[in-house]
Amino acid sequence: MIGQSPLRTFIAHAVLILGILIVAFPIYYTFVASTHTLQTILRPPLPLLPGGQLWNNYSEALFGGIGRIGGVSVGRLLLNTTIMALGVAVGKIFISILSAYAIVFFRFPLRMTFFWLIFITLMLPVEVRILPTYKVMVDLGMIDTYAGLIVPLIASATATLLFRQFFMTIPGELVEAARVDGAGPWRFFFDILLPLSRTNIAALFVILFIYGWTQYLWPLLVTNSNDMNTIVIALRKMVSFADADTQWHLVMVTAMLAIVPPILVVVMMQRWFVRGLVESEK
């Protein structure tokens, strides 16, 4: 190991702390703003320490209902967003583990065609087919429904590719042994494959949960009514820099509630998250 002067170590720590300050400051300040009254927020600069309105602001936003977005409570928005994030994460894992299983462990006509059909969707993000996809949603009556928020997002190549890559590392002997023991494809799937995929599923879950939670363009397109909005979209509707009646204290509470759940997921499942992120991009 190369020796390092204490000065350089000190500089390293100083730079890191500065980095953390930059990274954390906007979130910390949002928290501070969410504990002050509207009047305090409207007179900058805002104090650097939390105020005494924590309970009032949070209970007003969570249980009251916010005029700007049609009286919908933040509780409702959180419910919508949670349903969407969970639906997207679970749905994606479910359909991609099944299709990866079929593509790796079976041989059937059109197998590679199907694989390429799935693979090419990597190149068709929502952004490049906004209007026609919207029209499909209208035709199918999926506007303002949970299915509309979730189903179109659960088909994606990334998760399928990841499972496929992992399945290909499973030795053929294992399949052979299962077949000798008389296990059918379902027994093999549930008793061997699923337990082996546990860490991959956990890693993917974190990434997809965040993906679902932070969606913007899609919920903007498929939700019109206020009580079907996700929290991110509702937040956008609550903010206006042009007119004076933005209720900033409630905006800040909503922002905190929109940020904290996914941050908790990332920090608590950090080990899987980091692994999943670095592996899924290979």
Next chain:
Amino acid sequence: MGDAWIAREISLSPRVVFPNKILPYLLVAPQLAITLVFFYWPAGQALYQSMLRQDPFGLKSRFVWFANFRKVLADPAYLNSIKVTVMFSLATAIVAMVVALLLAVMAEKAVRGKGLYRTLLIWPYAVAPAIAGMLWLFLFNPSIGSLAYLLRSLGIAWDPLLNGTHAMILLVSAAAWKQISYNFLFFVAGLQAVPKTLIEAAAMDGAGETKRFWTIIFPLLAPTTFFLLVVNTVYALFDTFGIVHAVTGGGPGKTTETLVYKVYNDGFVNLILGDSAAQSVILMAIVIALTAIQFRYVERKVHYG
């Protein structure tokens, strides 16, 4: 895909498989159905509509081949949007990567507290880009932003709502801020893969720390850097729609109107369907090019790794 990729495919697929005939079709059916209905059908429609022109009342449309593309590519507003997008994407990618690399190198040096630093640096990953934008706008908006107040008291006439350059700086800061954690994790992984013996050998030959970084560590990080450049460009192109929509709405005066925002705006707000579809198809070509680059890179990693 190259030969190496195919060779790996064949060698890795288990030769032992289940003999069922119907089951595999049932297994791929859900994903395939969703893919066809929500991906291929709309993408096909976008291609078709990009060659149609509707009359102003939306009653009749006629087939015009590539006229919409010619019109879009000759439109100064579209060319402006390309310029805005290139500037925004490059600036975001460079800022996010330089800051992340610096922090990752420092984290490698700081032996103590590495885990804690990582935990404290990764959370912006979980913040939605649109919210990141709104938080930055809250801090920097001219009427109630505390940091804008600070800037003004330093004598800077800061107003991102009226000044296009300021608006762009704000967008880049918010977009890059959100992406630092992602890049940081990849640079840390990349740095850990650099063989320690190489660095020690260089140190014994008398190479100083700065020299060691630029002649050994940085070149070995090139694959990671290149990969992140592609990922960050894709992020800046597509995932930042929320930031633009929530913070500037393309303004002031189209100075921050990115390509994706323009597709949305022309299609949903201005209802110029043919133009919007043509723009979608151009974006599709950009994504395909970027994905191809990304996968070529994956192949190279197979060769050398």
